[in-house]
Amino acid sequence: MHKTIDELLQTTFIKNIGGRTILSFSGVVSQDSIVGLGEALRSELHFAHPLNIVNKVFAIYVEMAQNILHYSVERIDSNGKSIGIGSVVIIATESAYHIVTINKVTADQRIILEKRCSTINKLTDDELKDFYLRKRRKIMESESSGAGLGLIDMVRRAGSPILYDFENTNDNHSYFYVSSKILIEK
Amino acid sequence: MENLKIESTKYTPEVKAAAEKKEIKFYGSSYPENANEFYKPIYQWVRDYFDEGNDDLMVNFYIYYFNTSTSKCFMNLLEIIETYAKKGRNIKVNWHYSEDDDDSLDNGEKLFMEMSIDYELIPVKKI
Numbered sequence: 381m382h383k384t385i386d387e388l389l390q391t392t393f394i395k396n397i398g399g400r401t402i403l404s405f406s407g408v409v410s411q412d413s414i415v416g417l418g419e420a421l422r423s424e425l426h427f428a429h430p431l432n433i434v435n436k437v438f439a440i441y442v443e444m445a446q447n448i449l450h451y452s453v454e455r456i457d458s459n460g461k462s463i464g465i466g467s468v469v470i471i472a473t474e475s476a477y478h479i480v481t482i483n484k485v486t487a488d489q490r491i492i493l494e495k496r497c498s499t500i501n502k503l504t505d506d507e508l509k510d511f512y513l514r515k516r517r518k519i520m521e522s523e524s525s526g527a528g529l530g531l532i533d534m535v536r537r538a539g540s541p542i543l544y545d546f547e548n549t550n551d552n553h554s555y556f557y558v559s560s561k562i563l564i565e566k
Numbered sequence: 567m568e569n570l571k572i573e574s575t576k577y578t579p580e581v582k583a584a585a586e587k588k589e590i591k592f593y594g595s596s597y598p599e600n601a602n603e604f605y606k607p608i609y610q611w612v613r614d615y616f617d618e619g620n621d622d623l624m625v626n627f628y629i630y631y632f633n634t635s636t637s638k639c640f641m642n643l644l645e646i647i648e649t650y651a652k653k654g655r656n657i658k659v660n661w662h663y664s665e666d667d668d669d670s671l672d673n674g675e676k677l678f679m680e681m682s683i684d685y686e687l688i689p690v691k692k693i
Contacts (some may be wrong), residue, residue, distance in 0.1 A: 390619065432666055442633055448598075513679065
């Protein structure tokens with residue numbers, strides 16, 4: 381079973397971020413729920429921030445939520461579509477927004493993600509741009525769906541490294557926790 | 567040559583392709599769960615348009631947000647355009663971005679980075 385919001389808010393990963401939770405969702409991350417939550421998020425941000433901040437937070441949120449939709453190992457089938465299950469938690473602190481997603485991944489996915497996250501976090505802005513372009517060229521040649529670009533794009537847009545962690549589950553999978561921090565210039 | 571008109575949704579742009587105006591226009595945001603499915607008919611329209619002997623095309627993007635899988639589709643579309651431009655077709659691409667949003671300019675710029683296409687990045691007040 382996926383984690384409930386109550387359980388998630390008690391995890392060290394989320395507690396360490398601090399701040400106040402402004403939006404949380406745990407369940408089937410369908411395109412419809414991504415759009416609905418996204419509208420609530422945009423509306424909330426609009427009251428306090430200029431459009432560029434609203435757009436930045438929204439863009440990172442969509443990328444992360446769609447990662448759950450496409451790649452979570454916990455899934456349901458609905459009307460011939462396969463939809464990922466997981467959680468999204470959005471936290472506001474004094475100086476930043478944190479978008480946190482949690483979903484189950486396989487042991488193989490975990491190895492790839494660990495490598496990818498640690499690589500991306502070490503890159504400077506320029507290296508990140510190069511890496512993005514190289515990866516994109518590869519994806520264009522391979523006809524793949526674009527997996528892998530999302531994480532780079534998140535870090536590039538947010539301008540901060542991602543926080544991530546894994547938690548073993550008893551079915552040989554892991555929970556993948558990932559958080560993107562978007563600083564607000566005051 | 568049939569015109570193509572796709573109404574916008576919350577997560578897909580309005581698309582208007584009109585042969586008599588020699589123009590294809592995208593307006594809105596783009597983050598569908600399956601971007602390929604959405605953009606396939608558009609690739610086809612562009613190919614058909616040139617294959618039927620048309621020479622000039624203006625491509626206008628007014629997209630304030632697109633996800634990474636859409637960026638792959640835009641690149642596909644620009645590659646198709648590049649192919650026809652190399653064959654001598656006269657194609658101009660205008661990418662409109664919000665002047666208050668650096669990301670919106672940056673994302674547009676990146677699309678054209680490795681393309682040889684006649685393009686312009688045009689600031690607008692608000693998309």
